[in-house]
Amino acid sequence: MPPVIETHALTKRYGSRTAVSSLELTVEPGCVFGLIGPNGSGKTTTLRMLLDIIRPTSGQVHVLGISPRAGGAALRRRIGYVPGDFRISGRGRGRTLLEHFAQVSAPVAAGRVEALAQRLGLDLSRPVRSLSKGNRQKLGLVQAFMHDPELLVLDEPTSGLDPLVQREFLQMVAEARAAGRSVLLSSHVLSEIQQSADQVAVLSRGKVVAQGDVASLRLNRLRHVRASVVPARDTGPGLGDELAAAGLQGTVIRQDGTIHVQGTVEGGMDAVIKVLARHRVLDLAVEEPDLEESVLRLYGEPAAADPGQGRESG
Numbered sequence: 553m554p555p556v557i558e559t560h561a562l563t564k565r566y567g568s569r570t571a572v573s574s575l576e577l578t579v580e581p582g583c584v585f586g587l588i589g590p591n592g593s594g595k596t597t598t599l600r601m602l603l604d605i606i607r608p609t610s611g612q613v614h615v616l617g618i619s620p621r622a623g624g625a626a627l628r629r630r631i632g633y634v635p636g637d638f639r640i641s642g643r644g645r646g647r648t649l650l651e652h653f654a655q656v657s658a659p660v661a662a663g664r665v666e667a668l669a670q671r672l673g674l675d676l677s678r679p680v681r682s683l684s685k686g687n688r689q690k691l692g693l694v695q696a697f698m699h700d701p702e703l704l705v706l707d708e709p710t711s712g713l714d715p716l717v718q719r720e721f722l723q724m725v726a727e728a729r730a731a732g733r734s735v736l737l738s739s740h741v742l743s744e745i746q747q748s749a750d751q752v753a754v755l756s757r758g759k760v761v762a763q764g765d766v767a768s769l770r771l772n773r774l775r776h777v778r779a780s781v782v783p784a785r786d787t788g789p790g791l792g793d794e795l796a797a798a799g800l801q802g803t804v805i806r807q808d809g810t811i812h813v814q815g816t817v818e819g820g821m822d823a824v825i826k827v828l829a830r831h832r833v834l835d836l837a838v839e840e841p842d843l844e845e846s847v848l849r850l851y852g853e854p855a856a857a858d859p860g861q862g863r864e865s866g
């Protein structure tokens with residue numbers, strides 16, 4: 553079967569700024585593909601080009617075997633899309649708005665909208681205007697999933713959703729995949745991609761800096777560690793050396809008989825935990841760094857766009 557999404561040397565420039573640079577993406581049918589990158593790395597721009605909302609400066613793109621430009625409304629009906637900035641307004645209620653969307657999308661099975669709304673905890677009888685950001689986002693999800701499209705293109709779909717709803721959403725993605733649908737999911741939250749994607753591309757400054765299956769992704773191996781221990785016996789400065797040998801990069805400070813450790817570990821916590829466990833551990837915190845830092849450290853790329861350079865328009 554041909555890929556559901558294929559880009560070749562796909563590039564988008566805004567004036568002198570390159571938002572997407574020579575992108576090579578292949579999404580196979582029946583796969584959940586994660587596009588991950590810090591804010592400003594080019595995810596939204598890429599997804600918009602797939603939907604023909606914006607047009608590439610150069611390069612090629614095919615979606616379900618068709619150029620989005622040529623595919624028009626017929627191609628659009630085969631896709632479920634949640635834009636990163638799903639904005640809705642008007643006087644209608646959620647249900648009315650979805651009925652309106654259903655007229656332009658492919659046919660929607662009876663009861664499907666209600667079932668999705670119920671799963672996400674969305675009240676369809678409420679006026680759209682009165683909905684919170686999270687509830688509007690749920691409406692966006694229902695309109696993307698309701699016609700059971702061949703391809704789902706989801707731009708940061710869980711932003712503004714609480715953790716329980718996020719879990720339900722991930723379940724919906726898993727069900728779509730099990731039914732043979734394909735999903736392209738963008739996120740700046742690593743854990744979300746890890747839970748759902750088969751394949752991943754990491755974007756930084758409009759370029760793919762890493763690509764592969766989720767397990768091979770090095771991004772998930774970086775951890776921040778903070779610990780306070782009372783040495784079991786007088787270990788002296790040896791603890792710092794032992795921790796360094798175990799893979800911790802950071803500082804070890806002795807203060808009033810307690811040793812405070814702070815640093816970063818790449819590639820597994822086991823050895824560090826075992827060194828610490830030989831002492832009385834007063835406190836231990838292990839945290840996932842934000843994606844921007846992981847990309848920066850592991851791929852040596854400046855991850856974010858210059859804060860001084862804003863976008864010209866939405």
Ligand SMILES: Nc1ncnc2c1ncn2[C@@H]1O[C@H](COP(=O)(O)OP(=O)(O)OP(=O)(O)O)[C@@H](O)[C@H]1O
Nearest residue numbers: 566571591592593594595596597857863864865866
């Ligand atoms: N209409 C525009 N005009 C000028 N620059 C733009 C425009 N849209 C995007 N950009 C720039 O292109 C780069 C990529 O932006 P894009 O929105 O695609 O990134 P992103 O990874 O989706 O980030 P975010 O999660 O913040 O939306 C950014 O530097 C952004 O400022």
